[in-house]
Amino acid sequence: MTDFLAQLADAVSGDVDSGPAAQAMYSMDASNYRQVPEAVVFPRSVADLEATVRVCSANGVPITARGAGTSIAGQALGKGVVVDYSRYLNRVLEIDAERGTARVQPGVVLDTLRAAAAPHGLTFGPDPSTHSRCTLGGMIGNDACGPHSVAWGRTADNVVSLDVLTADGTRFNTATPPEELTGRADEIHEGLRALASDNLALLRTGFPTLPRRVSGYALDALLPEHGFDLTRALVGTEGTCVLLTEATVRLVPSPPSRVLVVAGYADDVAAADAVPSVLPLRPLTVEGMGADLIDALLVRGRRTAALDNLPEGRGWLFIEVGDETAELAQRRARELADTLAQRTGATTSVATDPAQARQLWSIREAAAGIATRMADGSEAWPGWEDAAVPPENLGSYLRGFRELLARHGLRGIPYGHFGEGCVHVRIDFELTTERGRRAFRSFMTDAADLVVAHGGSLSGEHGDGQARAELLPRMYSPELLRLFEAFKEIWDPRDLLNPGNLVRPRPLDADLRFEGPVLPLPTTLRYPHDDGSLTTATRRCVGVGKCIDTSTGVMCPSYMVTRSEQHSTRGRARLLFELMRGETITDGWRSTEVRDALDLCLACKGCLSDCPVNVDMASYKAEFLHQHYAGRLRPISHYSLGFLPLWARLAHAAPGTANAVLRSTGTAALVKRLGGIAAERSLPAFSRVSLRRALRRLPRRPAGRRRVMLWPDTFTNFFSPEVGVAAARVLDYAGFDVVLPRSSVCCGLTWISTGQLDVARRVLRRTLRVLEPELRAGTPIVGLEPSCLAVLRHDVHDLLDVDSLDALTLGAFLKREAPGVQFPRLPATAAITQQHCHQHAVFGNAAEEQLLREVGVGNRTLDSGCCGLAGNFGMERGHYEVSVGAANRVLVPEVSAAEPDTLVLADGFSCRTQIGELTGRKALHLAQVLATAIDQGFR
Known part of the structure; x- marks a missing residue:
């Protein structure tokens, strides 16, 4: 080898x-x-x-x-x-708007193609929920569909021709006229002609008739009445026959205006029964789901506002219509809603606002990840993933399927493309035990029989692969299965292309990733949401790949810069999974491969919220660093930046002297070199007066007010006390008595992010002792530094067996505790906000946005992801390029392009520092904006 x-x-x-x-x-x-x-x-x-x-x-x-x-x-x-294919062969080669086609390389992402086609009023019709990262080659291999196949069909309906490469090196285009083929290409063509002509009756009668029949090879495309369509016959062959080198695909006109109608029913079965009444109304899509999907969504954390727009019910159809103008589309939508109310008794909601529609669609698109955990947190898995039946049989199939689940003692959350009878589901198979794997096989065979009894297909979108190919004899006759083998042999006689799929398949219960060893490696975090197990935590990643979407969100900033799989949340999770297994990664916690992959993890926590299954790579990284360096010398930055709260406290005994030393060019360079700090970075200046001292100078109010504790984090206390002073003034204006902890406190963030978890745990325990009287009295805490606040709200669970602290952002506290307080309005002011990653991940910024609106600030929160500095990450030597690359993706261009009088807001100290260094613009904390409003109100 x-x-x-x-x-x-x-x-x-x-x-x-x-x-x-x-x-x-x-x-x-x-x-x-x-x-x-x-x-x-x-x-x-x-x-x-x-x-x-x-x-x-x-x-x-x-x-x-x-x-x-x-x-x-x-x-x-x-x-x-x-x-x-995805790294290099990923370009759109040509858009031919006149012919309505596009030439693409197989690694091009679907959304990239759609963006290239959009200026021409065109789109590629099939659009699976992974549209932001799935590739055209993969879609062609699996015959992918998506919600709009009701209107535009499957991938097979939208491919014009394929440039292919066989396992013996033969290249040709599937649309080449037969008379122009020579050599091996001509031999393949003639072999397929003979296969079809010798088996006409079988090909005409052996396949079920339904829109989502994806299982097996589409040999009926070779029939004369179908034009001996070689291209269509190859779509859905799952890489078992040829490799793609290029594809020409069909584009369809995209309706300029679309409106979403959501129809509510008693449950998902009732919604399925209503589908035949919807299809004659010519919808673009008909999606269905039940309330159990919402239940699973709610246990993930923050409640999305989109749920408030769902009509009454426990099952829903999402029905999209489109037309040339917004008026026509809205008229069609209202007519459809009225028709469904009359014919099927539905309660309906019409989302005419595109933003509202996108929010509603986000629930459905996240389902592939959401459904991997049940509402009680237990794991659920694919396998019986995407069966399809004729739409008129869908209600009956769903009833039978739910009965089948109950009979096997299993649970699942069905949802999917109801308009074409395709149902997705993840099921809580017990795949980690031999008994559970036997039950898995038993269920799969019974489910196959159920779907065949309803005239359906084992796969309606994702293909058979290893999961279902073994079950094809339950759907197709032995004679047709022999034709599948003959078809494969014509293309790939040596069985070199993706063997074990579709023909001569591997058993459906072989090669399961849950089998195999689990090393008894020590861990120190509690993993309260994963039964105390890092192995279980790494199984959260099921590979849906949202972390390799570079178009939006916070996750994953380093991947957005490098585009390397090892820098995606998925790549890192798999490395950790393999570390716990001990086969490919054999040196446990000492692994250099895992260390190198995690080195560029910014610990931004974007995956905690953006990942559909809430992978928390920041915590896993902290665990790895803790174990990797146990009993060994650490990188010097772990001592310089990890112990920053201690150094800052010492330096503040003489801040002027400390600043003078650090401002000296030679001394600063030496400090950075000795401290493992990037030479390109500036060292932050200590404030002359700490927040604690500054607050002593503020006038005291009479007793009797409600108490609130202002959290004096290291960054606010020693580097930007003006933010804390502004917050104290705002809270005072709102009628609160502002207090500080009775002695110094720290959340331990810098020790957590550098994996010094024993120190972090000691620091947090001491902090809780200091806070104990106020916590017992029910005094709420207002935090100004989102990363520190996230520790008190989230990370504390991983380190200590305690409840979350009642700790809130300034905005969230004001909206909860003083909703009636009105701040003076500022003159018409525009602003852009860089939301801190930890705030995005743990508690959001809806309250902050509302407060800005109330004081007259026209704010736009940037979809810029992480600022790139991310605490110690961007300061460390070797990280500067990635740190700046993350900022330059969206943040720096947006701030640089903003008008001079546009406010730039950033509650995070790191965010403000990065913005200042890279753009020269001063960014403000929300507290400073509200304090300014108060000042102007008193003039």
Whole structure:
């Protein structure tokens, strides 16, 4: 194998990675399965693909094609070479608006294609919920659909031609006229002609008739009445027949105006029964879900405002209509809503506001992740993931399916594309035990029989893969299955392309990623939401890949800069999973592969909220650093920046002297070099007066007011006390008696972020002792630094067996405790806000936005992700490039483009520092804006 890998590296100009990290990260997709590849190839060109095929063929090594790695049935896994198209072969080559087509490379992301087509009023019709990261190659391989297939069909209906490469190196286009084919291409064509002509009756009668039949090979496309459509026959073959080099796809006109109608019913079964009444009304999409999905969403944390817009019911249909103008679309929507109310008894809501519609759609799009945990927190898995039946049979199928779940003692949360009879579900299979795996097999066979009895398909969207291919004999006759094998053999006689899928499949209960060893490695965090287990916590990542969406959100800032899988939340979670398993990552907590992947984790906590399954990589990183450096010398920055609260307190004994020393060019350079701090960074200046001292100078109010404790975090106390003073004035104006803790306190954040968890735990315990009288008295806490506040609200659970503290942001406190207080309005003022990552992840900024509106500030919270400084991360040597890259993605351009009189708001000290260093603009805390309003109100 070493010789093979050397040949491969020599032949390919792209990247070839056979290291343990690549093997670990590519050993899983979004399915239940695990297969460790020999190597991962990232081809830069078609020539690289040809070289890969040539070397693999010569050595008898199988090849598996992979796009975004979000396949749910195991099609993106292989024990030979995995070819990842997404890194380089990811361009839209041409948009032909006149013909309504696009030429694309297989690694192009669907949203990239849609953005390129949008200026022409066109779109690609199929749109799975992973549209922000799934690739066209993967969609073609699995015949992906999405909610709009009601109007525009499956991927198979929208592909014009394919440029393909066979396992023996033959290249041709599927639309090439037969008379122009030569050699092996002509041989393939003739073999397929013979297969079809010799089996006309079987091909005409052997397939169920329904819009979402994705299971098996689409051999009926080879019938004469279907034009011997070679292209369509290849769509959905899951990489088992050819490799794609290019595709020409059909684009459809995109209605300029769309309106969402949500119809409420007694439950999801009643919603399914209503589908036949919806379809004649020509909707663009008909999606369905039940209240159990909402229950699972609510246990994730913050309640989304979109839930308030759902009509009454326990089951819902999401129905989108479109037209040329907003007026026409809204008229159609209201007519549809009235019709459903009359015919099906639905309660309806019409979302004419696009923002409201997007919020509602976000519930449905997050379902693939939400459904992986039941409402009680127990795990649920794919497997019986996307069966489909004729829409008129959907209600009956759902009733039978819920009865089947109950009979097997299982639970699941069905939802999906009700307009085409396709139901997604994750089920709480007990896949970690032998008994549970036997129950898994028993359920899968019974479920297959149920869907076939309803005239359906084992797969309606995601393909068969390893999850369902073994069950194809329950859907198709032995004669048709033999034709599937013959079809595969014509293309790939040596079975080198994605073997074990579709034909001669591996057992559905083999290669499960839950089987195998779990090393008895020590852990120190409590993992209260994962049964106290880091292994269980790493299983949260099911591979849906939202962390590789670079278009929006906070997660994952380093991946947005590097585009490397090891810097995604998914990649890091898989490395940690493999570390706990001990096979590909063999040196446990001492692993350099895991250390290197986590080195560029900003600990921003974006994944805690943005990841559909709430992976908390910041906590896992803290655990790893704690264990990795146990009993060993740490990086110097862990001592300089990790102990910042201590150094700041010491420096503040003589802040002027400390600043003079740090401002000296030579001394500053020496301090940075010795402290492991990036040379490009400026050292922050200590304030002349601490917050504690500054608040002593404020006038005292009469007793009798409600008490509130202002949290004197290190950054506010020693570096920006003006923020704390402003907050004290605001709270005083609102009628509160502002107090500070009776002695110094610290949340331990800097020790947590550097993995010094024993110190952090001691610091937090001492802090709780100091706070104990006020906590017992019910005094609420107002925090000004979001990262410190997040520790008191979230991380404290991981370190100590205590409840969250009643700690709030200034805005949240004012809206909860003083909702009637009115602050003077500022003159018409525009503002942009950089929301701190930890605030985004743990408590949000809805209250802050409301307060800004109330004082007359026209604010826009940026979709800019992490500022990139992220506490100690951006200060550490070796991180500057990624830190600045994260800021330059959105934040810096937005701030630089803002008008001079536009306020720039950032509650985080790191955010304000990064903005100041990279743009020269001074950013303000909300407290300072409200204090300014108070000042102007008294003039």
